[in-house]
Amino acid sequence: MDASGQDEGKMKQTSTSSLNEETEPKTSDFCPGFNDVDAFVKYGLGKVVAATKASANLPQAGDEYDFYRSFPGFQEFCETQGDRLLHCMSKLMQYHGCRAHMRGCNKLTGLEERFDLVVDSNDVILEQVGILLDEASGVNRTQQPIMPAGFQPPKTIVSSWNRKGRDHGQGSSSETFRLLHAKNIQRPQLKFKEKVDNSNTPFVPKIFIKPNAIKPLPSYFTNKHIRKERPEDLDVPAALADFIHQQRTQEHMDNMCAHPYQYELDHLTLSEDLLKKPEPQMYKPLSETNCLFVDTLEDLVGLNEKLAKTSEFAVDLEHHSYRSFLGITCLMQISTREEDFIIDCLELRSEMYILNETFTDPSIVKVFHGADSDIEWLQKDFGLYVVNMFDTHQAARALNLGRNSLDHILKLYCNVDSDKRYQLADWRIRPLPEEMFQYARVDTHYLLYAYDRLRVDLFDASNGQPALLQVVWQRSKDLSLRKYIKPIFTEDSYMDLYRKQKRSFNTQQLAAFRLLYAWRDKLARQEDESTGYGAHTRSLDMSTS
Ligand code: AMP
Ligand code: MN
Ligand code: ZN
Numbered sequence: 001m002d003a004s005g006q007d008e009g010k011m012k013q014t015s016t017s018s019l020n021e022e023t024e025p026k027t028s029d030f031c032p033g034f035n036d037v038d039a040f041v042k043y044g045l046g047k048v049v050a051a052t053k054a055s056a057n058l059p060q061a062g063d064e065y066d067f068y069r070s071f072p073g074f075q076e077f078c079e080t081q082g083d084r085l086l087h088c089m090s091k092l093m094q095y096h097g098c099r100a101h102m103r104g105c106n107k108l109t110g111l112e113e114r115f116d117l118v119v120d121s122n123d124v125i126l127e128q129v130g131i132l133l134d135e136a137s138g139v140n141r142t143q144q145p146i147m148p149a150g151f152q153p154p155k156t157i158v159s160s161w162n163r164k165g166r167d168h169g170q171g172s173s174s175e176t177f178r179l180l181h182a183k184n185i186q187r188p189q190l191k192f193k194e195k196v197d198n199s200n201t202p203f204v205p206k207i208f209i210k211p212n213a214i215k216p217l218p219s220y221f222t223n224k225h226i227r228k229e230r231p232e233d234l235d236v237p238a239a240l241a242d243f244i245h246q247q248r249t250q251e252h253m254d255n256m257c258a259h260p261y262q263y264e265l266d267h268l269t270l271s272e273d274l275l276k277k278p279e280p281q282m283y284k285p286l287s288e289t290n291c292l293f294v295d296t297l298e299d300l301v302g303l304n305e306k307l308a309k310t311s312e313f314a315v316d317l318e319h320h321s322y323r324s325f326l327g328i329t330c331l332m333q334i335s336t337r338e339e340d341f342i343i344d345c346l347e348l349r350s351e352m353y354i355l356n357e358t359f360t361d362p363s364i365v366k367v368f369h370g371a372d373s374d375i376e377w378l379q380k381d382f383g384l385y386v387v388n389m390f391d392t393h394q395a396a397r398a399l400n401l402g403r404n405s406l407d408h409i410l411k412l413y414c415n416v417d418s419d420k421r422y423q424l425a426d427w428r429i430r431p432l433p434e435e436m437f438q439y440a441r442v443d444t445h446y447l448l449y450a451y452d453r454l455r456v457d458l459f460d461a462s463n464g465q466p467a468l469l470q471v472v473w474q475r476s477k478d479l480s481l482r483k484y485i486k487p488i489f490t491e492d493s494y495m496d497l498y499r500k501q502k503r504s505f506n507t508q509q510l511a512a513f514r515l516l517y518a519w520r521d522k523l524a525r526q527e528d529e530s531t532g533y534g535a536h537t538r539s540l541d542m543s544t545s
Contacts, residue, residue, distance in 0.1 A: 014205050046511060048467075086114075093121045096128065116502065138417075185428050187344040189528055198525040200327045201245055203486040206383030207260050211357040215263040217256040259483055261360060261385045268362055268387060270473055277459040280452035281337060283414070283445065291441050293432070295344035297351050303334070303341055307358040312365035314447035317374045318440060323345055325528050326486065329371040329381040330427035335444035342440055344426065345381070352382035360387040367451045369393050369406045369443075371479050379484040392447060393475040395454040398472050406443065413448045413453045483500035489521045 034040040059065040068074045093099070098121040189196055194413060210217040235243070259265070294300055307313055312467035314335040321327035332343040332352070345352060359362055359378075366386050368374055371395035396404035401412070410416040422439040429436070455469060462468040494517035498510070524531045 005377070021115070023384075023500055074439040075349070089118070093117070093194065096121065096125050098124050113502070137411075146159055152384060159307055179431045182272050185323075185426060185545050187323065187528075188330075189324065191346070193350045196324070196326065196528055198528060199241075199245075200489050200525065201486075202256065202488065203380070203484055204256050205260055205379065207353070207356070207385070208383070209353070209356070210260060210360075211429070211510060212264065212360045212362065214386065215268060217260060218252070220252040220255050221260070238349055259385075261387055264360065264362070264480065265477055268477065270388075271363070274365070274473070275469050277464070278452050278455050280449060283449040286442070287446060289338075289340055289445065291340040291342065291437070293342050293344065293437070295347045297348065298352055300343065300348055300354065303343070304354055305357055306336065306339075307334070307355075307364070308361070312337075312367060312442040313358075314367040314451070315374070315441075316369065316443040317448075319377055320427050322426075322530050323428075323535055325524050325530060326380060326394060327377070327530075328357060328428070329377045331432075331440055333440050335441070335447060337448055340441045340445055342432070344430070344432070346430065350379065352384060354381075356384055360385050362388045364388065365390055365451075367392060367447050368476075369409070369447060369450075370404075371476070375479055376484040380486075386480045389476045389480050390451055390473065392450050392454055394475040394479070395451075395458060395472045397470050398475075399454065399457055409450050409454075410442075410446055413450050416442070416446060419443055489518070489525075493521070495519065 029035050031042060034043065069078075099117060127153055139286075170193045205221065207217065210221075210223050292303075293297065294303055314333075316333045317329050319327055319329050319333040329345050332345050334341040334343070343352070359366060366389045368386075368389060368391050371386075371389060371391045375386060378386065392406075392409060393404050396409055401408065407418045407420060410418050419439065419442075422436055425436055425439075427436075432440075458468040458472060459466065494514045497517060498505070498513060523529075524533070
């Protein structure tokens with residue numbers, strides 16, 4: 001504590017002495033005592049470093065702390081300093097418009113509550129910083145999302161379902177997102193050739209042909225008799241259907257749980273060229289590039305044949321998760337060096353699997369940005385897998401670009417201002433409005449060029465060695481190995497949601513909560529809606545109300 005105290009003094013001295021020399025005659029200080037932002041930041045940083053050091057030197061809980069605590073003087077010191085700190089934090093949080101009742105917390109649950117508050121406030125503050133940085137660099141985030149003409153005006157629904165749960169490569173705050181909600185859209189599920197399987201049973205891979213196999217597909221997947229009859233379709237009570245399902249699948253459990261391309265991915269060897277420094281190949285201007293909307297099997301086959309002749313192509317997906325229990329992949333964007341394609345996945349849902357021929361071809365690189373969800377959606381909806389992927393989000397991370405979103409990469413390498421207004425648009429809308437069509441193609445149009453540039457930078461960043469490139473290829477492969485896991489309802493599922501709430505319930509309330517939760521899950525599966533859909537379910541969303 002002594003040492004850090006000295007540091008603190010030094011810091012103050014240097015900044016005040018420079019202040020005396022330079023700023024006395026000036027009247028327009030940045031803030032009292034500091035003539036510019038840099039001086040203020042330097043001073044502030046010094047304070048933060050000193051405070052961090054000092055706190056690290058405090059007696060540790062479970063160690064010296066217990067001994068020190070036996071002294072009343074120490075206890076009193078902790079009380080007053082603790083109170084002061086909480087007061088400071090409350091002030092800071094209030095200043096930023098966050099919830100800030102830090103000091104009034106319950107003694108028992110207080111720590112957890114406070115921790116949640118701090119985490120929430122950090123998110124809010126970081127988000128504000130992000131917005132200000134965007135504004136400073138010319139991006140305007142205050143624009144409202146827009147809807148194509150002819151659709152109902154967007155309705156904002158704030159609900160925990162559209163809270164971002166995982167890092168999708170677009171920043172990681174837990175903010176609540178705006179949802180574009182268009183009414184009167186025909187449910188695409190009605191047209192699906194294969195009924196959606198919302199039953200409370202584990203996901204079974206949809207694959208039945210395995211192109212580019214080194215290890216053949218287990219007979220379970222190729223045997224049509226087993227696959228054709230689904231227990232949910234039989235005219236038997238649900239419990240019996242579940243039992244039949246269990247019996248049938250027991251012996252195939254291992255196969256079902258495995259990743260169909262695990263063996264191929266484990267034995268994937270990168271061609272030497274992919275570890276060298278590439279010569280970036282400039283993208284074609286958007287205006288000079290053909291973009292084909294693929295909604296017939298014939299065109300899909302044609303596209304697959306084109307892809308088979310390339311050595312790399314870029315892929316992205318658009319997904320809808322509000323009016324469906326498991327979510328629906330609505331569009332697939334693909335760009336080669338020459339052309340853009342947008343596939344209507346609602347129309348071609350049952351035919352998409354033919355792309356496995358190119359998607360699992362180890363000699364063709366598939367470039368994605370932030371493929372975490374895409375890999376799962378491909379399996380869930382189409383039985384598609386990816387062998388030999390490069391994820392530009394992983395590349396940005398390995399390069400420490402600071403911000404790893406696609407917008408940032410496009411700005412950095414292509415000086416393109418992408419427009420994220422349609423990110424949460426309702427991608428089920430057909431015919432696809434022109435604005436959404438143009439928006440969607442931008443997600444992959446520049447990606448192969450970004451892939452080149454990122455590889456150059458990765459190569460340079462490891463001093464002309466392939467080390468960082470190898471890291472990115474490996475991380476991308478790990479993502480390809482991800483498996484889709486269906487949400488399974490168990491007797492304890494409700495506890496996960498309960499723990500996320502900010503309140504505690506008594507026994508009676510908890511029992512009611514458990515029943516409501518089970519009812520909501522059952523209804524959502526039955527009606528094929530997300531658990532967040534509809535006013536009747538809003539009552540379970542206490543985290544936002
Ligand atoms: P993207 O890769 O950015 O094109 O996003 C693909 C899909 O992910 C979108 O169609 C949305 O369904 C979903 N998505 C993207 N960003 C968000 C977000 N911030 N919150 C919730 N869902 C998102
Ligand atoms: Mn994406
Ligand atoms: Zn996209």
